[in-house]
Amino acid sequence: MVYLISYDLHQEGQDYKSLFDTIKSCSTGTWWHYLESTWIIKSNLTVNQISEKIKNVSDDNDNFLVIEVINNKQGWLPQEAWGHLNNSVF
Numbered sequence: 001m002v003y004l005i006s007y008d009l010h011q012e013g014q015d016y017k018s019l020f021d022t023i024k025s026c027s028t029g030t031w032w033h034y035l036e037s038t039w040i041i042k043s044n045l046t047v048n049q050i051s052e053k054i055k056n057v058s059d060d061n062d063n064f065l066v067i068e069v070i071n072n073k074q075g076w077l078p079q080e081a082w083g084h085l086n087n088s089v090f
Contacts, residue, residue: 002071002089003050005039007064018057026050032089034081040069040089 005023009016024031026049027041043050050066058064071090 001043002069003041003043003047004067004069005041005050005054005064007037007054007058007062009037009059010061010063011059014059014062015057019054022053022057026053030088032081032084034077034084040085042089 007019009019020033023039023041026043026045028043030042032040041050045053047066047068051064054064054066073085073090077085
């Protein structure tokens with residue numbers, strides 16, 4: 001499955017490394033992170049499993065969203081970003 005993960009971290013000094021490492025660990029090794037608070041990952045986990053892992057490294061006042069996505073996309077991104085999405089993620 002492919003999932004979009006988006007978040008807002010509200011505490012100053014948030015440990016992004018733990019969050020990034022957790023998101024990467026949820027993936028099968030294929031992930032996309034060209035937008036600051038957005039990741040797209042391939043994963044064998046469920047939405048609930050990914051959410052629980054992220055919740056464990058987030059603060060109570062942080063917000064995040066995990067959604068399964070399909071290969072139907074449009075936007076304004078650099079060619080490199082599109083290339084990775086099209087060739088590696090989808």
